[in-house]
Amino acid sequence: MDIDKILRAAAEHDASDIHIVAWHPPVMRVHTAMQPMDFDPITPEQALAMVKHMASEEAFANFGRQKDSDFSYEVKDLCRYRVNAHMQRGVVGIAMRAIKTKVPPIKTLNLPEVIERLTYLPRGLVLVTGDTGSGKSTTLAAMIQAMNERYQKHIITLEDPIEYALESHQCLIEQREHGQDTPSFASALKHALRQDPDIILVGEMRDLETTALAMTAAETGHLVLSTLHTVNAAQTVERIIDMYPAGQQNQIRAMLADTLQAVISQTLFRRIDRKGMVPAIEILLCTPAVRNLVREGRTFEIPNVIETNRAMGMQSLDSAIGSLFFNGMISREDALAQAVYPEKLEQQLAA
Incomplete structure (x- = not known):
């Protein structure tokens, strides 16, 4: 069974994810819905051979040791994929996310105009948050590309793995992949702080050390872009504070209040007006009033x-979400299912 053949078939359906589990036919996710593919069930030996074919020697050795890689x-001439190989019930499972290699222009992504304004910031911390598969990487790549076409600066990205292959235009761009390069x-x-960067993209603020270093970089005059798996701005601020021991939290509130510039929280919806997805986006900009709330621990406001x-x-x-519904892009059911306050939104939609 040829993995490339499966991936080409999935690409014809514009699938975002492909799942291979031994004893099952391959399954693909097309616009949020899981669909079985027209292939025979994969044997455990075939699944293991696919992992060996796709993984580097180091990644395959890692899989042998940790049962996860x-x-x-x-x-070639198709697509790049982010792959996770794992074991389940004693046999191999593979989850693959298609990575669009061409960075879409920021104006084509249905993002609020204010997001493009954020690419003019000289320094500080900008966070893009949301669930897995909510389009965070695409938003960040489009922001980096906008800066790449406008400035003459040095951009360093730290990713796991590299998703969009960014080419230097006006800026010099270096992309470092977790595992392969660092x-x-x-x-x-x-x-990176010793490598004379102007702009740093950190794939994810996944632990205390990374978070602390990202905030230090933002505080020392760099523009730092990163992601978190949080669903709104208030939760994002609290998640960062909660990473720290209780004794340091007041100091970190003050530091975050000074460095945070914006929080962009994304949720993706399936479009009903045409094929594809569209993001609903919450935006918090750090005004003096917001900085005071962060400093004083009043994030609930x-x-x-x-x-x-x-x-x-x-x-x-x-x-x-309401404006996407009124513009005929998303269904009423999807709008209410993803709303923070569904009852309140239902009244607005009815009005």
């Missing part, structure tokens, strides 16, 4: 600040 794989995000970030500062470009997730 993350790596990237490319099919042992950890924290190590790469520590050394952030949603109110977002609601009352729409003129500045802030927006709540529910108002973004």
Whole structure:
């Protein structure tokens, strides 16, 4: 069984994910729905052979030791994939996410105009948050590309794995992949500060050391872009604070209040007007009022600040969902299913 043949068939259906589990036919995810593919069930031997074919020697050895391995794989003239190989019930499972290698222009992504304004920031921390598969990497790549076409700066990205292959235009871009180019995000970030960067993209603030280094980089005059698996701005601030021991939290609130510039929280919806997906986006911009709330630990008041500062470009997730519905892009059921306050949104949709 040829893995490339399976991937080519999935690409014809515009699948975002492909799942291979021994004893089952391959399954693909097309616009959020899982669909079985027209192939015979995969044997355990075939699944293991696919992992060996796709993984580097180091990644395959890692799989043998830890029963889990993350790596990237490319099919020439087709697509790159983010791959996780794992064991389940004693046999091999493979999860693959298709990575669009061509960075879409920021204007084509249905993002609020304020996100493009964030690419003009000279320094500070900008966080893009959301569930897995919510389009965080695409938003960040489009922001980096916008800066790449405008500035003459040095951009360093730290990724796991590299998703979009970014080419230097006006900027010099270096992309470092976890595992292949660096042992950890924290190590790469520590050394990045010695590499004369202007802009640093950190794939994920996944632990205390990485978070602390990212905030230090933002504090020392760099523009730092990163992601977190949180669903809104208030939760994002609390997640960062909660990474630290209780004794340091007041100091970190002050540091975060000074360095944080914006939080962009994304949720992807399946479009009903045409094929494809569209993001609903909550935006928090760090005004002096927001900085005070962060400093004083009053993050529960952030949603109110977002609601009352729409003129500045802030927006709540529910108002973004509402406008997608009123523009005929998403279904009523999907809108209410993903809303923060479904009852309140239902009244607005009815009105």
